[in-house]
Each structure stands twice: as structure tokens, then as C-alpha cells.
Amino acid sequence: MADAAKPAPTKGGRANTKKELPEHFKAYKHVWVAVEIEHGAVHSVSFELLGEGRKLADKRGVELAAVLMGDDREALGKAAQDCFEYGADCVYIACDPALKHYRNETSTQVLTDIVNTYQPEILLLGATNLGRDLAGSVATTLKTGLTADSTELAIDEDGSLAATRPTFGGSLLCTIFTLNFRPQMATVRPRVMAMPEREEGRSGRIVEFTPNIAEDDVVTKVLDFIADRDSDKAALPYADVVVAGGLGLGSVENFQLVKDLAAVLGAEYGGSRPLVQKGWITSDRQIGQTGKTIRPRLYIAAGISGAIQHRVGVEGADLILAINTDPKAPIFEFAHLGIVADAVTLLPALTEAFARRLRVTRMAS
């Protein structure tokens, strides 16, 4: 995306003059999601994107398609059914032994080939390590525009994709277009879009695509895959309840209070970036712009000031409770509930109160 720091383009500048879309791009139609599969499992960001893609496709009056790449035809078939149930009208399946593991080389080639063959107007990917790795190569190979880490996707009155994303660490938002090139590409981080409702039994068209690759020609080899042992690493973005702490806790010892409350609530815990820098928590527990985006039903933030970079990662939460000693802390501007209190003394009391309440409710029921 272009550097958003330059002053908003002036009238009559290039940005406001929509050139005619070159003739060879006019055939590009439909909205696509490149589905992310790692070790047989579909990453939920792909379903979130199908939900969002559905809206875009409906607005454009076109089809929504999913692209699946892998080596296990049966598993791909199952994944295709999931895609239909999450809103896809059509699924492109590329099945080849060389697609067993994700590799930039093979996936870039296959995805660009499918794009060139079937010509979508919009192509969405998850802004995960895999999606970002792939999107950058595909966009460069296709010489088209790519809006990374979008937080909002819309179709403007001319029918173009308007992708909005934070810039300058979230201090500003900008809306980005790819007017004269196709496909219009965007990535979206997990949990930024809501998970769509699943429509059981919904089905669609499957198009088999025969990849033009051979393992022998592939330079990069996967020697090993070490799955994360700490299996909850990926759980934070998907947790229903998240308890997080910030610098206001004062010490790594006090951070234990956050973990205690999380334990009682069966919640995940996380924290603001300075805690990662101080080594109180690991980086996959960081919440915010440069950490994880979360969408829990309940988010409890203790001793977090609520800087914009933190805020953008938690805004999707249904209910935010903020605990802070400073009544003017910015977090109270976007939390739903707030209490001015010392987190170090309130947290243990809260843990206790929740424990008692949940036990009481259980006995009453």
C-alpha cells in the first residue's frame, strides 16, 4: 500500500482520477478467498474471510469462491464442504503431492496459475504468517495492488474494493483502492472479521485444477515440522474470555494475579506489549496492533492504559472491563465497564468473587 503519510491526495491528482480499467482486466469477475490449510486443518481466518467475502460478492452480484491447495483429496473434499457451508458458491481444488506442506514456491505458482486461468476481481487471504508470505509473492508476480492487514472491506459506489487498514501503529486509518489492476488483493488478520453462521448442507460447484508442478523441481524442502507443544498458543485469538495485564501491575510477580483470575474463568491470559519487552509474557501473548487481535465475549484489562495500538486489537470484544487507577486513562474511552481501582488489590478479590459466584450459581441450578 502506498505510504499513507503523504498528504491526502489533492483534487485532480492521480488518486482521484479513475482511469478506465484496461480491457484485459474487464473479464475479471468474482470474489475469492485463498483458504489456508496447515497440516490438514483449515485456519478459521479463512472462514471469517468467506463470511466477509459473501457480503462483497452479494454487493457485486457475483460468485464467492474458495481456493484449496493440498495433497489429500479426501481432506480437501471435506474442507470444500466446510467452505460451501460458510458461504462459498464454488471451490477450486488443487491437489498434488508437492502441496503437502505449505511452501511459498509451490503455492505461489499454483495460486497465480489459478488466478490467471479463472480471473477473480477480488482475492482475499488471511494476514497470518502463511497468508502474508503467499500474498506478497502472488501480488508481485501478478503486478497488482495488495492492501495488507485490512480491518474493513467494502464495495464503493463504482464497484471497487475499498480496503481500510490502520497505519502508523493505528494512529490513523486509511482506505486503499486498486483501481486499475486485477485482482484487487487484501489480507485480513484473524479475528478482525466475525465468524459467519454455518449453513448446514449448503453446497456448490467444485472445479478441479491440475497444478503444473513436480516435487523434483521444487528447490525448497520441508525437513521437519515441530508442532507447538504449548498447544494453547494459538488459542488466544479464539478465547471466549481473556484476562490481560499491563505495566500498571508493576511487577512480573503481580502478573500471576492475572493468570489466577484467568484460571478461575477458564480464560486465556495476555498482556500489553511492554510486558513482552520486559519478558513477563511471551510474544504470542501480546494483544494489539503488533500482537494478536482478539474477539472474546468478555475482556478484562488490568493496569493497561489503552494506547491506540492496544485498542485496535481488542475493539471486537463484546464486553470490555477496564481496571485502572487513573480515571483519565484512555482505556475508559472504549471499555464498556470501568472501575478506578488498584488492580493489584482488586484482582485477587475479583478472582475470589468470581469463584464464589460461579459456585453459587452452580448450586442454585
Added chain:
Amino acid sequence: MHIVVCIKQVPDSAQIRVHPVTNTIMRQGVPTIINPYDLFALEEALRLKDRLGASVTALCMGPPTASESLRKALTFGADRAVLLTDRYFAGSDTLATSYALSMALTKIGEEFGTPEIVFTGKQTIDGDTAQVGPGIASRLKLNQLTYISKIVATDLEAGRITVERRAETGTQVLATKLPVLITMLEATNEMRRGTIAQALEAARAEIITWNASDVGIEDLTKCGLRGSPTIVKKVFAPTARSEAAAMIEAEGTMDAKARAVVDAIFARAPGVEDDLTAQALHHYV
């Protein structure tokens, strides 16, 4: 061995402010720094240099003042610094940036030897796209290794490299052929401090400065704003939520306050209470 590290000079976004009226970035007085993610790439290159005796070139596309960041890279121990600067580069998006940088990399290869490894950071803190690295790799047909947490082995003779790559749910161990482009993961190493001799040398060093035509760019429509397929149409400040938090004003002991908080939460989210109770039941049963 020759290694090139792409570093970007960025405004220290922690200190950026948005003009309350015009919603433009107020850059005045905001210090610039080397993109923090790029330091991990640079340090990794310097470690390879220590181990294998490589020469390290730092490359930056940016305004003339970006030479400060390059000089700093020299202070850390880079051997050579190249600044790519031209007003035609202004307004580049990732596609145009990767084009200009790949042209400069080609020229660097011609002048100082083809690099076996090109490093970039994981992402920048201003553009924040993580796309420039993959863009360069695609253009120069380098084997692309993103989110690398560790360089396991480098075999120069055989032209092979083995790395650990951070995937979504685990770590991939990948082996591939040189030349490669590596985007280095953050927190994988810690930047060293240059010696006094390196600092003095860096202060005296000449920064090699090239413009578009120096690196052989003839078609200027591939550069800057004109070479960028993406168009920023609107820049705006995030809207504040209409209402501020409802403050829980409980008196008395901490326990009383805690109860008030629990009540307030469950009053707003009865569903959460039901589910938590069910979950608690599950645990006890």
C-alpha cells in the same frame, strides 16, 4: 559471501501525533529510527559475518536524511551502506518499493558481488505490510524464507541453507538453495554495540548514494506514486466510541467492589455467566 540487509528509516511511531483538526500526521520533531524489526535482520547478518567472514551491505530507500540510519548500520558493523534516493520514489507502495529495491540489489550485485543472502525485517512499523521482502524475492527469483527464527546451517560450498521458520501452529525446518531472501523474525537476537573504531569509521564513511537512473531504472512509471497500483483515497482518525465506559462506583471493601464488578459484568452479559457456570460445572463433575 556477500549479504545485503534492507533497512528502512521510519518515524518513531510511538511519538507520532495526529493533527486534531486536519487529521494529518504531524511529523515535525518526530525522531526517525531504523525500523526496529530490521535490526534483527542486521544482527543476524553480522553474526553470519562473524561466523563465515561475509561482507555486509546495508541498503535503504528513502530521503537523503535516511543516510543517518545507514551510518548507524555501519556503526553496528556493516561494511558498506547504499542509499537509494530519488524524488521519483516518493509515494511508493510495496510493489513500487520492491521494484526499486530489487533494481538496486541487482546493481549492488554487479558492483560488489552477487549477494547470497538478502535480509529484510519482518515488517515495518509505519507501512506495516510485511510485503516488501516477499516482493523482492519474487522479482529477483530468490528463494523466499519468511518469519525465520533461526539459521540452522549454511553450506556455502553446496550453496544450501537450512532454517527454522515460524508457521501458524509450529516451526517448519526448511532447506533450500542460495541465493535466498530471509525475513527475520523479531526477538531472535539482540543488536550488538559497535566498537569505538567501528563508530569512528562509520562517522567518516561515505554513504554510497544512487538515484533511479544510477540503478538502471529507465521506466519511471514503475516508480513511486505512478508505479503503485494501490491508491490511498482517504486518511482518517479512528472514531471514538460514542459512549465512554460506565464506571462502577462501589464503596467499601475490596471484596464489595469485586462483587459489584462481577454483578455489573453478568448484568451486561448474562450469556457469559451461563456458559461460565456450565464450564465450571463441567470441571467439578
Added chain:
Amino acid sequence: MAEMEDTFDAIVVGAGPSGNAAAYTLAKEGLSVLQIERGEYAGSKNVQGAILYSDALEKIIPEFREEAPLERHVIEQRMWSMDDTSHTGMHYRSGDFNEEKPNRYTILRAQFDKWFSAKVKEAGALVLCETTVTELVKDLTGRVIGVRTDRQGNPIFAPVVILAEGVNGLVGQRSGLRPEIAPESVALAVKEMHFLPRETIEARFNLKGNEGVVIEAMGTITRGMTGTGFLYTNEESISVGIGCIVSDFAEGEATPAELLEAFKAHPSIAPLLEGSEVKEYAAHLIPEGGYKAIPQLTGDGWIVVGDAGQFVNAVHREGSNLAMTTGRIAAETVVALHRKGEAMDGYTLKEYERRLEATFVMKDLKKYKGIPGLLDANKTTFFGTYPRLFSQAMQTWFRVDGVDKKTKEKAILKSFRDSRSLRGLLGDAWRVARAWR
């Protein structure tokens, strides 16, 4: 290169106004200069707004107005005596200050120092940032011959080291060249930047274009401690701060942060800052001991300039101009000795002090040498009693309440006499006059 011993004609420690003035002057005259600054860049440790007095800089870089990052030129000076709810002020504003070459500017030190440092490099000096001088290297006779830094490697040598390291002067202290600064002779100032759109600032202070206002205030805002508050208008921000003598703070009346909060909340100040976005809280020491606190300035192979030499005129809040002037004169002295091929020892370098005697620097500091002591001895009177009395007097005088003016006059006079006896009043007047002389 690493094996080669690095030798320069002069080493300058610090890249504040004094160090930059010295390094620039030396480099401009063709000497090989190494300047070492511990901050990330010159000015990185100086996040404050400040007043720049043109004259001292003009003598070094005559065309500075065309290039330096200047905020606003000062056309109005407000001097306020404040009590808890009011201020009694004297304002001087003149169109004459809109002259072609304005006399005073507000600046942001971070940007200004960075610009000055770029000029130093342009002039040919080598500038090393993020490097701290840890100690001076001496030969067997105790003569300073170079510096050691916190980076690995050999020391760097030069026949003379100019210490422009600011108020703390740790290098000088550690190397036994000067005593630790006394808490009575240094003030601690805290300061904030308040960002506002330029239109708001101009409307609020009645300014056009790049015109600026300075407010200096004393009174109950320092709760009986010796100190002052200030407010400067920058282009798109306001610098506001307050400072008191460190030994007064030690008595625990209030913390600097509390004073600043109260100052900002004062009904005379709050409306000026309303709606601003606060950024950058900074604390910094100002040497205020004046003439009597000046340490030894020269020795074998070393010279002290700027704040490190206590060159601050606290009464007029001048510092950077004294810093630049002492830096320049030290450099000129070194250049002259270098040209003549003379040694830089305690005897020859004394020439620096002789040259300084002839400038406003020493003349002003001598003139006010009694002030710090006077204020310290009469803190409660000058920073409590008088500001309150002024305020009361003004209230009495301006409030139209049916009381005749003659009675009001009497009441005012009586209020002064009651709180401060006639002798006290006359005594204060005499003491101030004497200290001012």
C-alpha cells in the same frame, strides 16, 4: 583503521549548545575535531522548548535565521506575580520586535540541536553519537591527553578536551577536575509540551504569523520555594514548566510534578492550555548558583564551557546564549594556541577566562552574584508574602464596591505594613537593589 591510534586536535564532550558552538568554531577554523555525544543524536536528551537569544548564535552562524528550525519570534513578554487564584502582570508587547532580524525566538531543543549538529558536521567535525565519555585519560603529570568511552576499544587522544557535558558534569567530577554540584546551586525544572493547532494558539495569545509570547511567573506557585514558572508559545505547541532549587525540594514541600500540575490548573494558566494534547514530560537541572558557583574552568589539557561551568543567568533565564558564547570563546582560544603551536596547559588556557571577563557572560554573572543568596534567605517573603499582597492590593483597587479610593489606598498600604513592617519593606527594597547593582 582499528589498529591506528586516533588523534585529533581537540575533543568536545557533549553536543548541547555549548559543545556545538565549540565544535563548529574549531572545525570551521580547520582543526580536526571529534565531538562525542551520549544521546542518540544531538538534542535527543533535550526534549524541551526554550528561548533562543539571537545574538550569541549570530556571532557563530550569522545566517542562522534562514536555516535553523525556529518556532516563533517573541514579541510579547509577560511577567506575572501569582497567588493562588490570580496574577498581577506586567506585559510588554511591541511591534518593534517584528523586526527583520528578531532578537529572541522560541525553539524546540530537540530539533534545534539536531540542526546545529548538522552544521557542525558540515563544518568538518566528526560527531559520534550514542557514545558516552566515561573518563579523561591523563598522563603521568596529570595532564589530560584524551578520553575513554563506553565503547570497546582504545582511548582517543587530543591535546585539549572541551568539557561541554552540561550541568551534571560527571566526567569532570569523576576525573577530579571539579566538585560535585551543590543542591543549593541547582534548580530542577519540569516541563511539558502541550500540542494545540497553530490557529488556536494564535487566537488565544493574540498572535499573527510567527509571533510568539513568553510568560514568566513567580509567586505562591512554588509554595515558598525559590523558583519560577514559565510558558512559551511554539508553532503548534506550548511549553509549560516550573522549576525550584533542588535543596528546597529536598525539604519536601511538594514534588516537582505536583507543582507543575497545580501551575497548569491555576485559573490564569488553565484556559491557555485547554484542549491540548500533552506529550513529553521532561525534567532537567539548571545551574543557578551564579558567579559564586563557577568551578575551576581550565587546567592542563582541559576547558569547561556551558552549564558544566555554571554559566546560567537565572534572573533573566538565559543559559543557551551563555553556553554558546563560552563554547565559542573556548574554541577561539584553542584555535589561537593551536596556530601559535603553543601547549594547551593550565597557564595558556587561562586566556579563555580573560576573554570571558570582557564579555556580557562574566559581567552579568558578577552583577547578579548576590541574587541567589538573597532569594534563598527570603524565600517565604519573595515567593509567598509579596505575591499575595500584590494580589490583594489589585483586588482592593479594581473592585468597585462603593468604598472611596483614598480609603482603598490606605488599606493597601496598611496591608503591606502589617505583613512586612516598614523596615522589612525598606530592607527588601534595599537588598534587591544591592543584589541587582
